[in-house]
Amino acid sequence: MTDDHTHVQEFFGARAADWDVKFPDDGPAFATGVDALDLRPGDAVLDAGCGTGRALPLLRRAVGPAGTVVGADLTLEMLQAAARAGRDRDAALLQADASRLPLRTASMDAVFASGLIAHLPNPADDLRELARVVRPGGRLALFHPIGRAALAVRQKRRLTPDDLRAEPNLGPLLAASGWRLVSYADEEARFLALAAREG
Numbered sequence: 001m002t003d004d005h006t007h008v009q010e011f012f013g014a015r016a017a018d019w020d021v022k023f024p025d026d027g028p029a030f031a032t033g034v035d036a037l038d039l040r041p042g043d044a045v046l047d048a049g050c051g052t053g054r055a056l057p058l059l060r061r062a063v064g065p066a067g068t069v070v071g072a073d074l075t076l077e078m079l080q081a082a083a084r085a086g087r088d089r090d091a092a093l094l095q096a097d098a099s100r101l102p103l104r105t106a107s108m109d110a111v112f113a114s115g116l117i118a119h120l121p122n123p124a125d126d127l128r129e130l131a132r133v134v135r136p137g138g139r140l141a142l143f144h145p146i147g148r149a150a151l152a153v154r155q156k157r158r159l160t161p162d163d164l165r166a167e168p169n170l171g172p173l174l175a176a177s178g179w180r181l182v183s184y185a186d187e188e189a190r191f192l193a194l195a196a197r198e199g
Contacts, residue, residue, distance in 0.1 A: 026054065026145035029190040033143035034058040034112060036183075036194055043109040044068035048098050048130060049116035051075075053082030053091065059112060060090035070103070072096040099126045106135040114143045117164055124177050131178030136199040140179055142170075144191040151191075165191060 034055055039045060041064035047055050050071035059069045069091035073079050079093045087093075096102055098120065111130050120126040130140060144151060148166070152159045164170060170193055171181045179195035 029145035030055050030114070030143075031058055032190060033114070033141055033145075033192050034062060036192055037062070037110045037112060037139050037141050039063050039067070039110060042066045044107060045070070045110045045112060046101075046103065046108045046130075046133065047071045047091065048101075048111050048113045049073055049119065050082065050091075050093070051078045051114065052085060053079075053087035053093070055112055055114060056082065056087045056090040068092075070094060070108075072098070072101065074098070099129050101129060101133050103133040105132050108134045108138060110134065110139040110141070112141050112143065114145070117142055123164055123173060127174060127177035127179065131197055134197045136197055138197040139182075140174075140195040140197070142191075142193040142195070145189075147186045147188050147191050149186075150188055165193070167193075 037045070039059070039062035043063045044067060045059050045063055047053070047059060047070065050056060050073050053071050056069060056071050060067070063069060071082060071087070071091040072094045074095065074097055076095055079095055082088060082093060094102065098116065099122065111134055113130070117123060134140065146154070148159060148163065162169065164173060165186070167184050167186070170184070174181050174195050178198050180198055182194045182196050185192045
């Protein structure tokens with residue numbers, strides 16, 4: 001794998017302006033994913049690969065005005081779309097690579113990551129970087145608003161045994177990266193793997 005993210009930036013940059021319009025029915029699934037993090041008022045949470053920031057208002061609501069919400073994305077156009085939608089009022093927006101986050105070690109209570117894992121060039125190292133910024137016992141939600149099978153149909157591809165999001169692959173990957181898989185759901189209407197930070 002390569003650390004060159006140009007293709008990711010080009011793909012999402014070209015689609016940023018109408019991303020929310022293209023997927024208007026994802027709100028309930030996002031709410032379920034955020035709720036699963038069990039955030040408390042005052043918590044600090046990172047939305048890694050936040051895209052247009054659809055989760056940011058939900059994360060802000062969960063942590064309240066005393067909490068911290070950071071939305072980080074590699075693609076500037078996605079962050080600009082988040083700001084146009086007013087979601088910069090709910091979070092600090094950062095253009096950042098998930099493999100090199102400009103955040104202090106153990107400064108976050110949780111990470112929400114929608115659709116991120118499929119775009120990580122070095123998944124074990126990148127998940128380890130997410131673990132670095134989360135306190136021991138903190139949580140990670142790997143989320144997608146539809147399940148793996150439905151996503152494969154949408155993308156006109158077949159599910160393969162080497163899919164990182166398959167439970168037999170994801171559990172060991174997380175364990176090698178400082179996380180412990182706590183729960184796993186791969187349903188028609190959502191994918192949600194919850195993990196806890198070891199240590």
